[in-house]
Amino acid sequence: MVEHAATALREFRRDLTPTATLCLLILSLILLAAILAPFLAPYREGEILTTGSFVSPGEGLLLGSDYLGRDLFSRLFYGLRLTVAVSFMIAILAFLVGCSLGFLAAVLGGRFDMLISRLVDALIAFPAIMLALIVLTALGPSIPVLVVTIAFIDSTRVFRVARALGVDIVVQDYIEAATVRGERFGWLMWHEILPNALVPLAAEFGIRFTYAILFISALSFLGLGVQPPQADLGVLIRENMQGLLYGTFSPIYPALCIAAITVSINLLVDWYLRRNDASSPEDLQ
């Protein structure tokens, strides 16, 4: 077992390209910053340090202050933390729902498959942002509403990928063998379908995670996502847009944080698919 893991690790390191290494490094740093935000940030999130708006960087304020005189550098840590946490919850939820329903549809087929597939078709034919805006009008923005809404939208995409993978797998001989052996339904899903769909699903998880980050940031940027005094990266961009007119680059830092995460994940997914010689989950839909 240990030997097996060691070989896998060696092969993994052999296959790493410079780009993939860089992306992994950036993502690890970002994850660390998100987890350790309260320890790494020099000031507290809401602490007002100066009376000036958009003070230029320097004198203990690494990236200057925001419009209320709070330390932008510290707020970036907390914003990163919130964005990563919320997006992660969205991606996990979307996966739980999308994968279970997708595999179920693939295995059961028939009327169940038809019903869910048509429903998903109808939902996908609907621009995602419109769906989100409608729900937010009815329920108002709060983090649980945002997580469930975006996860719901995302799960339709996961469903399609999981179903397509499942349909390919259920016709294989080993599934038939397992069925003949008398394996139960849950065992089939967990031991036969899931392991064989793992590579494209891992890639899909990366794609859905970036999608969640972009979506929640866009909503927050519009003022319809996370509500102040809480701030994720989208709120930070919104709050600091005025700073551009003061000649600072304040909204650019949170925007670059988002870009660093999403670009790294996308490049990593690209590398991962190439390494495993798998086609993109986007092509499966």
Next chain:
Amino acid sequence: MNILSVIVQRLGLGILTVLIVSILVFVGTEILPGDVAYAILGQGATPELVANIQERLGLDEPAHLRYLAWLGELLRGDLGTSLTNGAVLNDVIGERIGNTVLLAVVTAAIAVPLSIVLGLVASTRPDSAIDRLISTSTLALISVPDFLIAVLLVSLFAVQLGWLPAIANLNRVDGFLEYARVLALPVAALSFTVMAHMARMTRSAVLNVLTSSPIEMAILKGVPKWRVILVHALPNAIAPIVNVIALNLAYLITGIVVIESMFNFPGVGRLMVEGVTTRDIPLVQAAAMIFCSTYVVLNLAADIISLIANPRVRHPK
């Protein structure tokens, strides 16, 4: 099957889709849990105000009757009245829809041809330096949020260089040059994201066609490369490319909502965001119906164009 009957069938499907969309919009805004009247009023809810709003929304009637009434008014072209200020939505939206259409059309006019050319160039020389340049830069572009591009553009062209306005104020604008100046940044920000998606999809669509057997045959016969692409590959790639364009209109719709808000552009997208903030249900319903129906109609058009472009459909056996 006759091509006309196929088209009629697609049109019927399109109408059905719009109907489903209208149900989704209505269900989404009105039947979700929570008393809408309380939600709109928030802490200032008094029993009289709640009753007033419930009456105006007709909440005392059953949902399916309200849906039919709403749909009937929509079909007669009546979008209703705003909840927040009682304005007639036909006027409010009518005033702004032209601006949104202008933004979308200018963006499409720039982004569509450019991205098709980029996709074609990349697909004809797969894995060459230029293909890798196009593929990597478009991957980077689709990974970054559209507002990052917008923020960078504003910071550079509006603040640092001072060449273009950061706010798209169309009120005191006349003459072509003025319009171009005001539209430049929003259009550029929108085009980048849409173009990246479209160029990538065009590339894979054309690559798919280029590796098909009739094209390989043409190459083997020694047909010149430009002839292979323009005469043999392009006609077969029209259908997938048109579909790519239609698919990307979804990004354009999302982009319009974000970019309009960012530049304070007086369009329907920003109006809708304001409607969500003030929980102006009739306004959001109307805007959502406009965006979604446009999307359905354009997808339908793409569908029909690719049907007509497909020789197998045009000349049935």
